Amino acid sequence: MTSSVHQVLEIARRSVVRTLRQPAQIIPNVTFPLLLLAINSNGLRAATHIPGFPSNSFLDFFIPIAFMQGALFASGTAGVDLARDIDNGFLNRLALTPLRGWALLLGQLGGAVALGAIQATVYLGAGIAAGVRFESGVAGAVLLYALAILIALGFGTLGILIALKTGSGEAVQSAFPLLFFLLFLSSMNLPRNLIAVGWFRDLATANPVSYMIEAMRSLVITGWDVQALVLGFLFTILMIAIGLFGSARLLKTRMART
């Protein structure tokens, strides 16, 4: 019998290797958020003149969105990979080994974490090269990097949840715009206190994605905002917990061994 840690590492290894061997999947995932960052930080910089806007650089304000978009892309990758395994019978192959269900889940998320790490490295590097300045210093940049990977892991669990529910890569891809919709209904483009339309502000306030963005944003433009960080990490961990719990339940049906 193999140890659980060993099983997680083996599945994670496979997940990372197959992710890295699909450059067509990685390159658009990395470049699209960078492109959007470049366009918005120029096109929307007039927003910094709005009274009460928390930064005089829209690039500083907007860079967390690149991390969020990267995390969403990672969720699609993790979900589609698992859905393919279900569809082509690879999950049955794994089910015939002593592999534990939760080891499969954690290992499978390895690809999402690897992709999240690659993306976060690129965004961080590109941001610093373009002049992003961290009010929280180097430690804040490291914390933002860690939070970005955690968020990628969280969205990865959602991708896996959808894959286990539907067993279809197409269904995972179809759900992806819905997750993206959550991003648009957040404080992505403006701080919540500056959103003039009441219903939009309410939705952004109720949207956990806003708090993840604000936690990352605080490290860049504010410094050490404990409340923002606690809320950001709390919602991220909650998302991971819900994703893993739901996935574990669904996996019992998908991997219905006696």
Place this chain on the structure above:
Amino acid sequence: MRDEHGIDAEKLAREYKGGIKAVDGIDLRIEPGEIYGFLGPNGAGKSTTVHMLTTLLPPTSGTARVAGYDIVKQGPQVRASIGAALQEAALDPFLTGREHLRLQASLHGLSPDERKRRSTELLERVGLTRAADRKIKGYSGGMKRRLDLALALVHEPSTLFLDEPTTGLDPQSRTALWSEVARLAKAEGVTVFLTTQYLEEADVLADRVGIIHRGHIVAEGTPDELKASIGRPTVEVTPADPDQHEAIEELLRNFGTPTAGDPLTVAVRCEQEADLADIIRALDAAGLHVAQIQMHEPTLDDVFLAKTGTSLEGAAEEEEEEEETEEEELEPVKA
């Protein structure tokens, strides 16, 4: 690893929502080291049986023991004792053959040294040493099947399940796979449960054959026993003039029962000790001209026809049509 228990099943059944019985109370006794061919058309219940015996699907009733372990109560022990190559060669297109073996061996708990030794040995045995470090997306269908077999054997199981292992393979790859399966059973004492829809495969490879139709085992025995149970040869006549097809059919009814076959020929299973000369004399006397006439000994398809009333090929089409209409309902019920 040599098997000492074989496979036993008693009234094993799997029912889906809507009361559809994919497998309807089958009994099996497969001896250790035996190659058991499970023959039937698509949708007959072969794969459902394999999924139950390999612990991937709980039966709704009945019991079974594989390698001495109960498939419901001792799932982990069953899985540790078996190897399985299921219907589709489920492989990751982005991994190499060697990486697949490494993953499989590792999950089965083999040490790094054992993994390396076993992978090298199996790659050589299935003829994939040169392709071992190529990604699967570059493999042919035959190479995928051979790797699938190697993966099933990585932890040296005592019982092997092969679900239609040669579907879609070219004759050369098929023969190579048959040789390896036969060697495993004879030289290593591995019990092999093989599902197939190919008559030739069951005939050549299996020590015993079970014919499954609509979830029931309708016949069981060695290929020779099954064919002998039919006992009567089939006469097949190709009319020289297609307009005489009906007249020839009418005449041949005097010698036996019409059987399904090529629409351009007339075939009857002889009802008594037939003499080809009598048939030829009768055709000549009736002024009927034939392009070709042949008599052949019973085949497993004849056995299938005799037991189910339809040929294996015809049954496959029938079952496929039913599968299309029933697919939406085939949600498993809780066992």
